[in-house]
Amino acid sequence: xxxxxxxxxSSPILEVxxxxxxxxxxxxxxxxxxxxxxxxxxxxxxxLVGETGCGKSVTARSVLRxxxxxxxxxxxxxxxxxxxxLALSEREMREFRGRQISMIMQEPKVSLNPAFTIxxxxxxxxxxxxxxxxxxxxxxxxxxxxxxxxxxxxxxAHQYPHELSGGMAQRAMLAMMLAPRPKLLIADEPTSALxxxxxxxxxxxxxxxxxxxxxxxxxITHDLGVVAETCDKVAVMYAGNVVxxxxxxxxxxxxxxxxxxxxxxxxxxxxxxxxxxxxxGSVPDLVDPPAGCRFHPRCEYAMSECAVERPxxxxxxxxxxxxxxxxxxxxxxxxDAAHDELPANVWANPDxxxxxxxxx
Amino acid sequence: xxxxxxVRNLKKHFPIGGGLFRDPTxxxxxxxxxxxxxEPGEVFGVVGESxxxxxxxARSLLRLIEPTGGSxxxxxxxxxxxxxxxxxxxxxxxxxxxxxPYSSLxxxxxxxxxVSEGLVIHGLAERSEVRxxxxxxxxxxGLNEEHLFRYPHEFSGGQRQRIALxxxxxxxPQLILLDEPTSALxxxxxxxxLNLLVELKEEFGLTYLIISHDLSVMQxxxxxxxxxxxxxxxxVGQTEDLFAVPKHPYTKSLIDSIxxxxxxxxxERIILEGDVPSPINPPxxxxxxxxxxxxxxxxxxxxxxxxxxxxxxxxxxxxxxE
Numbered sequence: 001x002x003x004x005x006x007x008x009x010s011s012p013i014l015e016v017x018x019x020x021x022x023x024x025x026x027x028x029x030x031x032x033x034x035x036x037x038x039x040x041x042x043x044x045x046x047x048l049v050g051e052t053g054c055g056k057s058v059t060a061r062s063v064l065r066x067x068x069x070x071x072x073x074x075x076x077x078x079x080x081x082x083x084x085x086l087a088l089s090e091r092e093m094r095e096f097r098g099r100q101i102s103m104i105m106q107e108p109k110v111s112l113n114p115a116f117t118i119x120x121x122x123x124x125x126x127x128x129x130x131x132x133x134x135x136x137x138x139x140x141x142x143x144x145x146x147x148x149x150x151x152x153x154x155x156x157a158h159q160y161p162h163e164l165s166g167g168m169a170q171r172a173m174l175a176m177m178l179a180p181r182p183k184l185l186i187a188d189e190p191t192s193a194l195x196x197x198x199x200x201x202x203x204x205x206x207x208x209x210x211x212x213x214x215x216x217x218x219x220i221t222h223d224l225g226v227v228a229e230t231c232d233k234v235a236v237m238y239a240g241n242v243v244x245x246x247x248x249x250x251x252x253x254x255x256x257x258x259x260x261x262x263x264x265x266x267x268x269x270x271x272x273x274x275x276x277x278x279x280x281g282s283v284p285d286l287v288d289p290p291a292g293c294r295f296h297p298r299c300e301y302a303m304s305e306c307a308v309e310r311p312x313x314x315x316x317x318x319x320x321x322x323x324x325x326x327x328x329x330x331x332x333x334x335x336d337a338a339h340d341e342l343p344a345n346v347w348a349n350p351d352x353x354x355x356x357x358x359x360x
Numbered sequence: 361x362x363x364x365x366x367v368r369n370l371k372k373h374f375p376i377g378g379g380l381f382r383d384p385t386x387x388x389x390x391x392x393x394x395x396x397x398x399e400p401g402e403v404f405g406v407v408g409e410s411x412x413x414x415x416x417x418a419r420s421l422l423r424l425i426e427p428t429g430g431s432x433x434x435x436x437x438x439x440x441x442x443x444x445x446x447x448x449x450x451x452x453x454x455x456x457x458x459x460x461p462y463s464s465l466x467x468x469x470x471x472x473x474x475v476s477e478g479l480v481i482h483g484l485a486e487r488s489e490v491r492x493x494x495x496x497x498x499x500x501x502g503l504n505e506e507h508l509f510r511y512p513h514e515f516s517g518g519q520r521q522r523i524a525l526x527x528x529x530x531x532x533p534q535l536i537l538l539d540e541p542t543s544a545l546x547x548x549x550x551x552x553x554l555n556l557l558v559e560l561k562e563e564f565g566l567t568y569l570i571i572s573h574d575l576s577v578m579q580x581x582x583x584x585x586x587x588x589x590x591x592x593x594x595x596v597g598q599t600e601d602l603f604a605v606p607k608h609p610y611t612k613s614l615i616d617s618i619x620x621x622x623x624x625x626x627x628e629r630i631i632l633e634g635d636v637p638s639p640i641n642p643p644x645x646x647x648x649x650x651x652x653x654x655x656x657x658x659x660x661x662x663x664x665x666x667x668x669x670x671x672x673x674x675x676x677x678x679x680x681x682e
Binding site for chain 2 (some may be wrong): 051052151165167168195196197198199200201204222223224225226228229248249252262263264266267268269275276277278282343344345
């Protein structure tokens with residue numbers, strides 16, 4: 001399974017191999033993850049993108065083994081520095097959570113405890129992970145708040161989560177999560193609840209801090225713009241599968257999977273007039289997903305064989321993979337139509353923006 | 361050109377503090393003196409960060425909350441003066457589609473009742489015609505007959521937004537307010553709804569007022585855009601102009617903070633420091649001065665008025681040059 005993809009990263013911090021997760025609901029078995037493959041190198045920022053319900057968050061939670069009833073991890077491996085996390089006992093797993101792998105969620109105010117001050121919560125995290133007395137941890141907490149560029153950390157340390165703005169609370173969360181110097185930070189839509197101006201601040205801060213402690217980031221987002229600005233590599237998910245993986249530049253400028261290409265073409269952008277591109281149909285119900293490639297009923301290029309077997313991640317070119325039969329040996333890949341319509345290529349093409357300028 | 365909607369110095373101040381027998385101690389100036397015009401057939405957009413008063417603006421325009429002051433004229437008639445049964449007439453001409461289609465549709469009403477309610481209230485259709493008109497409109501927004509007898513929970517987000525659109529359109533209003541129409545939707549659904557909005561506008565000769573924080577969506581659909589900051593419009597201009605040459609430093613920084621989709625480009629840009637100040641005690645002078653890289657003493661003392669520079673309106677002492 002996707003061995004070539006794993007070979008591209010020489011010393012991976014995290015490898016997710018052929019991961020299956022089901023949720024046993026009253027409606028039936030929701031097949032949420034259908035053989036997810038993903039790899040993250042040391043110091044890399046990897047984006048995991050996809051639409052609501054595609055399994056981004058389930059993948060992230062599986063890494064920390066936070067899938068609860070009625071969900072169940074049904075198969076696969078999660079290798080953290082070569083060690084299979086799925087084989088550990090719950091007690092052993094606790095050593096990894098927070099200390100080696102930490103996670104930051106979308107709504108900072110929901111993740112923070114409303115009944116304790118910011119300072120106390122950060123201090124607690126330091127005290128537990130570094131085995132320090134609480135008093136020392138409290139002074140350290142103030143220092144840590146300073147590193148995330150909170151203007152008056154002494155005051156903020158004594159405030160409760162409800163007294164902070166969304167941006168401030170997310171800074172405090174970052175401070176808390178990075179304090180134990182984890183090797184991997186999982187950021188689940190860390191800026192989706194924030195305004196664009198604050199989002200830019202937080203993303204800059206996050207990448208800077210993570211670089212300092214030489215950690216890697218798995219950044220989950222639905223915003224391809226965020227990926228373009230922050231990630232080294234990107235994995236695109238659709239209906240429980242990673243359908244494309246490669247460097248951000250490669251994937252955004254030469255998307256190989258029909259779904260990725262459709263998604264990029266559906267984005268509104270300045271240089272394109274006329275109706276937006278739409279992907280026909282809608283996201284399948286994962287209780288009864290389509291057989292074979294889960295995207296085939298919506299795909300422009302679908303062939304009869306697409307309905308039979310789930311395609312493996314195949315090499316598009318060096319370091320770029322797509323789960324699509326168009327990339328089997330002897331085939332030409334996706335037709336090049338509409339290549340220039342992709343937002344990345346429109347923005348890069350000065351002629352296109354010049355025509356827009358002339359119209360005004 | 362004749363104006364469809366003329367908004368002058370609109371204000372909405374929410375009292376805070378105080379009690380049953382005590383006067384409020386302060387006011388949140390959510391909308392503080394907003395003026396703009398919308399011409400028939402135009403798509404006017406209002407952008408701004410959360411808490412800047414966009415949604416309050418939309419709701420006070422429709423008198424879903426009563427504005428504190430100012431005037432809103434529809435075809436020259438000040439609708440803030442319409443009282444009693446007259447007030448109902450506002451909704452005959454102006455309709456709204458809300459942001460969250462999961463909470464804006466009555467969960468215990470059938471789709472046919474949700475869409476037909478306006479027709480019945482305003483007496484716009486004979487009983488015998490109602491079903492036909494409703495079905496017609498549902499088909500126009502991409503739903504069909506089998507959906508008439510279903511409840512909102514049976515639909516996806518995009519479909520619900522279609523129902524909300526049908527409910528607004530069935531009255532053939534002159535103006536539709538769209539409050540973050542696609543921000544609850546995924547990209548692939550968003551493009552379908554945006555295309556539908558454009559098609560419907562052509563077909564019914566509609567005028568839109570769109571409120572959003574998503575600049576790339578606004579760029580695509582709007583003819584003209586107003587940028588709002590702390591309850592005030594700080595810049596108004598033609599969309600293409602505004603994006604090409606922003607004149608207010610806030611507009612520039614908003615545009616700069618849209619992540620570019622081209623990973624090969626790492627642009628030089630203004631990243632704003634700090635948060636939006638509290639609308640209870642906005643900064644003296646220019647309300648943006650606390651985050652503005654160009655602010656000086658003059659900005660702290662004198663509030664810049666919204667003034668015209670050719671066909672652009674800017675509220676800044678030192679507007680940016682090209």
